[in-house]
Amino acid sequence: MTPRDEGELAALVREARGPLALGGGFTRGLTPEGTPVSTAGLSGIVLHEPGALTLVARAGTPVAEVERVLAGAGQRLAFEPMDLRPLLGTEGEPTLGGVIATNGSGPRRVQAGAARDVVLGLRFVDGTGTVVSNGGRVMKNVTGLDLARLLAGSHGTLGVITEVALKVLPAPEATLTLAFGGHDPAKAVACLSAALGSPFEVAGAAHDAEAGVTRLRLEGFAQAVAVRAERLAKLLKAWGAAEVLEGPGPWAAIRDVTDFAGRAGDVWRLSVRPSAMGQALALAGGAQRIDWGGGRAWVLVPEGTDLRGRLGAFGARAVLVRAAPETRAALGTFPPETPAVAMLSHRLRQRFDPRGLFNPGLMEARAA
Numbered sequence: 380m381t382p383r384d385e386g387e388l389a390a391l392v393r394e395a396r397g398p399l400a401l402g403g404g405f406t407r408g409l410t411p412e413g414t415p416v417s418t419a420g421l422s423g424i425v426l427h428e429p430g431a432l433t434l435v436a437r438a439g440t441p442v443a444e445v446e447r448v449l450a451g452a453g454q455r456l457a458f459e460p461m462d463l464r465p466l467l468g469t470e471g472e473p474t475l476g477g478v479i480a481t482n483g484s485g486p487r488r489v490q491a492g493a494a495r496d497v498v499l500g501l502r503f504v505d506g507t508g509t510v511v512s513n514g515g516r517v518m519k520n521v522t523g524l525d526l527a528r529l530l531a532g533s534h535g536t537l538g539v540i541t542e543v544a545l546k547v548l549p550a551p552e553a554t555l556t557l558a559f560g561g562h563d564p565a566k567a568v569a570c571l572s573a574a575l576g577s578p579f580e581v582a583g584a585a586h587d588a589e590a591g592v593t594r595l596r597l598e599g600f601a602q603a604v605a606v607r608a609e610r611l612a613k614l615l616k617a618w619g620a621a622e623v624l625e626g627p628g629p630w631a632a633i634r635d636v637t638d639f640a641g642r643a644g645d646v647w648r649l650s651v652r653p654s655a656m657g658q659a660l661a662l663a664g665g666a667q668r669i670d671w672g673g674g675r676a677w678v679l680v681p682e683g684t685d686l687r688g689r690l691g692a693f694g695a696r697a698v699l700v701r702a703a704p705e706t707r708a709a710l711g712t713f714p715p716e717t718p719a720v721a722m723l724s725h726r727l728r729q730r731f732d733p734r735g736l737f738n739p740g741l742m743e744a745r746a747a
Contacts, residue, residue: 381420393508401535403474408467412740438476458494459485465640482532485634486583495531497546503538506732537731551598556628557621559593565657568673570618579607588667646701649676
């Protein structure tokens, strides 16, 4: 079902007699139980104020459309949303609501923050079919951010996002990438950490463990970026000589983990403190890609591998991103929640979705 507007969606929720599988373009590989309901019909940009660096769009608006409009004004989305279609082999069109609902954030998170950090406000339909408006539409009228941030990253288990107001950023005049060779993961994380701790405003910090290449991205005005790149290379000379590359470089591929597309095996996403990333990856094995300065890693392992079991009590949060249905059924997409978090999650779901309509299979996987 594809409601044409917010009112139709609210009525659909009120009249529902069973679970609803919510999504936008359904490009992220998750298969919640229930009748599929797409927000793709709730599409269009409601407001764009370039001078105020704000944009308001309906949830079903394709991300590509939002990016085209912003590019026309010399602007961009701050959080660099991922496109998981190559990795997962899915079709459809990624939507703005889906990105916010999953808090999908790319390499620029180390500088600009996550998707939820730029949400000024949103509208959503809760499990009773009530339309809720939270926050504002412009930066000078920001109220109620906590509820907006709660929905961002909830994977559709608390409400159906219908409209989002975002802070946007100016597009940079120039982009340079510093590339270092010969690093193992531990050495790479040390290099990334040193760069992120510098005053040179690093906008991407990643490492390809198979190739042994560590990359740092700088963005901004051309002259300033050139000076920052030169000084950062000098600061990091202990990690080797840096090759400086102009232009966007490999960052779209790093963002979308396209290196793992078409390769056999399961793909996991690890979150762990950077100081422990080297140890975590030594236990994980497989092919590895590091992002967020060592805070996130993507790992490709043989099909059916229980990576959570392999990591044991190490403390890494492991999310199963790509796997066969039987592996996902056995291991679950999301890691088990601690008792305190599980209790809080249960209470939130009771408050926002008392009938348990929204993405129940996914919700159970998160609380397994």
